[in-house]
Amino acid sequence: MFLQQLVNGLTIGGIYALIAVGYTMVYGVIQLINFAHGEIYMLGAFFAVTFIVGMGMPFYMAFFLAMLCGAVCGMLLDVIAYRPLRQSPRLACLITAIGMSIFLQNLAMLIWGSRPKPFPGNTLPAWFNKTWHLTHFSLTGFHLFIFAVTIIMMVGLHLLIKKTRFGKAMRAVAQNKTMASLAGVNVNKVITLTFAVAGAMGAAAGLMVGAFYNSLYPTMGYVAGVKAFAAAVLGGIGSIPGAMLGGIVLGVAEAMGAGYLSSLYRDGISYGVMIIVIVFIPAGFFGVLIKETKKSI
Amino acid sequence: MRGKGSLLGKGLIFGLALVFCMVTGVMAADTIRIGVAGPFTGDAAAYGDNIKAGVSLKLAEINAAGGINGKKVELVWGDDLCQPKEGGNVASKFANDKSIVAVIGHVCSSATLAGMPIYVRAKMPVISATSTNETIGKVGQGWFFRNCYTDDFQGRYLASYVVKDLLGLKKVAVFHENNDYAIGLKDSFMAGAKDSGLEVTGVEGFVKGTTDFTPQLTKLLRDKPETIFLCGYHLEGALIAGQARKLGFEGPLFGGDGIDNADYIKIGGEAANNTYLTVPFLADAAGPEGKKFAEDYLAANGREVDWMSANAYDCLGILADVIAKVGTDRQKIRDGLAAMNSAEAGFEGVTGLTYFNEVGDCSKPAFVKKVEGGKFVPAN
Numbered sequence: 023m024f025l026q027q028l029v030n031g032l033t034i035g036g037i038y039a040l041i042a043v044g045y046t047m048v049y050g051v052i053q054l055i056n057f058a059h060g061e062i063y064m065l066g067a068f069f070a071v072t073f074i075v076g077m078g079m080p081f082y083m084a085f086f087l088a089m090l091c092g093a094v095c096g097m098l099l100d101v102i103a104y105r106p107l108r109q110s111p112r113l114a115c116l117i118t119a120i121g122m123s124i125f126l127q128n129l130a131m132l133i134w135g136s137r138p139k140p141f142p143g144n145t146l147p148a149w150f151n152k153t154w155h156l157t158h159f160s161l162t163g164f165h166l167f168i169f170a171v172t173i174i175m176m177v178g179l180h181l182l183i184k185k186t187r188f189g190k191a192m193r194a195v196a197q198n199k200t201m202a203s204l205a206g207v208n209v210n211k212v213i214t215l216t217f218a219v220a221g222a223m224g225a226a227a228g229l230m231v232g233a234f235y236n237s238l239y240p241t242m243g244y245v246a247g248v249k250a251f252a253a254a255v256l257g258g259i260g261s262i263p264g265a266m267l268g269g270i271v272l273g274v275a276e277a278m279g280a281g282y283l284s285s286l287y288r289d290g291i292s293y294g295v296m297i298i299v300i301v302f303i304p305a306g307f308f309g310v311l312i313k314e315t316k317k318s319i
Numbered sequence: 320m321r322g323k324g325s326l327l328g329k330g331l332i333f334g335l336a337l338v339f340c341m342v343t344g345v346m347a348a349d350t351i352r353i354g355v356a357g358p359f360t361g362d363a364a365a366y367g368d369n370i371k372a373g374v375s376l377k378l379a380e381i382n383a384a385g386g387i388n389g390k391k392v393e394l395v396w397g398d399d400l401c402q403p404k405e406g407g408n409v410a411s412k413f414a415n416d417k418s419i420v421a422v423i424g425h426v427c428s429s430a431t432l433a434g435m436p437i438y439v440r441a442k443m444p445v446i447s448a449t450s451t452n453e454t455i456g457k458v459g460q461g462w463f464f465r466n467c468y469t470d471d472f473q474g475r476y477l478a479s480y481v482v483k484d485l486l487g488l489k490k491v492a493v494f495h496e497n498n499d500y501a502i503g504l505k506d507s508f509m510a511g512a513k514d515s516g517l518e519v520t521g522v523e524g525f526v527k528g529t530t531d532f533t534p535q536l537t538k539l540l541r542d543k544p545e546t547i548f549l550c551g552y553h554l555e556g557a558l559i560a561g562q563a564r565k566l567g568f569e570g571p572l573f574g575g576d577g578i579d580n581a582d583y584i585k586i587g588g589e590a591a592n593n594t595y596l597t598v599p600f601l602a603d604a605a606g607p608e609g610k611k612f613a614e615d616y617l618a619a620n621g622r623e624v625d626w627m628s629a630n631a632y633d634c635l636g637i638l639a640d641v642i643a644k645v646g647t648d649r650q651k652i653r654d655g656l657a658a659m660n661s662a663e664a665g666f667e668g669v670t671g672l673t674y675f676n677e678v679g680d681c682s683k684p685a686f687v688k689k690v691e692g693g694k695f696v697p698a699n
Contacts, residue, residue, distance in 0.1 A: 023537055023541050026537045027534055027537055027538075030531075030533040030534050030537060033533075131360075136360045136361060136364060137364050137582070138362060138554055138586065140557075140585060140586040140588065153565075153567070155567065160566065160567055231530075235558060235562070236557075236558060236561050236586065236588075237554070237558055237586065239362070242530070245528060276534070277533075277534040278534075280534035280535055280538075281534045281535070281537060281538045282538075285524055285534065285538065286497055286525070286526065288534065288535075289526070
């Protein structure tokens, strides 16, 4: 059973990691917890279903288009809700983020109805259903797809951050906005593009979860968002490798907790693990403790 | 901003508002207002839809025939999202509205249990079409009635008849939701299983809103059960069915009344086949009135009738009957319902004969359905 729970855990963990990375990237550049990120995740799933069912697109095309829509939604979120508040106190942005989250949830309810929807099952590629029964666990093609997508996206993001000019610009903005703009970086553009990347990954996660667990509903972003945020904090908010690790650790802890300890308290167990880690490592795995210094304007 | 002028202005507005409320209250006295509480949005909205369809069908019939003693009936909807907190809010709203004379609801046992103390304090008679948890009768203190069976009966029936006789299996894994309905049903099933000599290989629980059941299912399937008890509502049941099949489980699944909903098949897809469930009403086994009701329902709603709609239809029928006899006083309605305590004084509806015992429970038989080829069919 251990290996099967590990498979379960890595699957959930990979999803949390994808969403957590979105939270952490946005926090890195503008020090804002984007509470509406869970809703981008939810919209990714709903857009994909609309493309597949409403327009008859094949799965992979719908997948890419949903990611594109997620990116656009992320950008719109920034341009409409957060950019006007760049110079305002952080609290204003936070409240706006919560407000956008509620707005998007209700928008989804209006457009798609509030009832849970199944993912159209027969539109998934056939190899998703192929099951390999190994000695101690079984694996389906879909598991492999989720692993593959997660790994590719993580590696892709890492390369983006470390090897491209845009990645360098992101890191510069995350370190110090004023200096970055003095060095010639278009800060607003970088921030909006960060939202785009975060949105695309969140939408991909949402689509995979919706298809894998076969259930889409407008409030699905909330629970996943909270857990992914916890994962991002666990890994050190602002650190992308931290978010990836945090997501995986949280997912595996959840699966192991549910499998070995008690299934009723599985959420409690995963948050409990997070609390214990934070108590001993306050900044999370890879986070950096920054002392509050008096800012001179 | 200060001064007598603004105080006068505020007083005037307040007075006008008060008069407006009183006038609308008086205007509404021409109709008989009955509250209907249930989940009309959220995960369990499919149940609310069925209740709405059932009572609406009866409402149309009553009003087409001129109403009750000449007064039209008006339904007031209260959305409780199948949650105790919202159940309490809806109960307060209904209880404080003096024009509402009775309540049909709630749907989910947890919400009903949360609302009952409020209804008891406000002396509001409540009749539920679907809440099966056996403790509600006591909490209701004479103000609660229901025309569905209780989980005490259903759990044992599932163990002794469905698993032992119908399916002929012995090893059961129980997977229940952590709410009043499912825990009550699970407890009575376990008692029944013990009496029937069944072996419960594992018991796992989940909380509302879970979509990933794979860790718990992995744990349950390790002990090789022959069947899994989907002890909860249709949405989670459908997801569990899908994930259990993905993990390689091929035996039959079974559940209680909560599984009976078209959405179970819609969301479960292929995995929903080979599921057995107990229900308080089965159109195929009903009398001629029941069969006619099933046809009317299909014509009006475009889907096959389910037990919740049938019970809700009868609930409104029972209330209409009682109100026609005793009028619109809440206490008199409660007394009228309590007076239906024997077969002679019972109500003959599409779901059969209904009469109540001293805690408001009624005894109704159970029927078994199963999912085959993507449809619900009778199981025997």
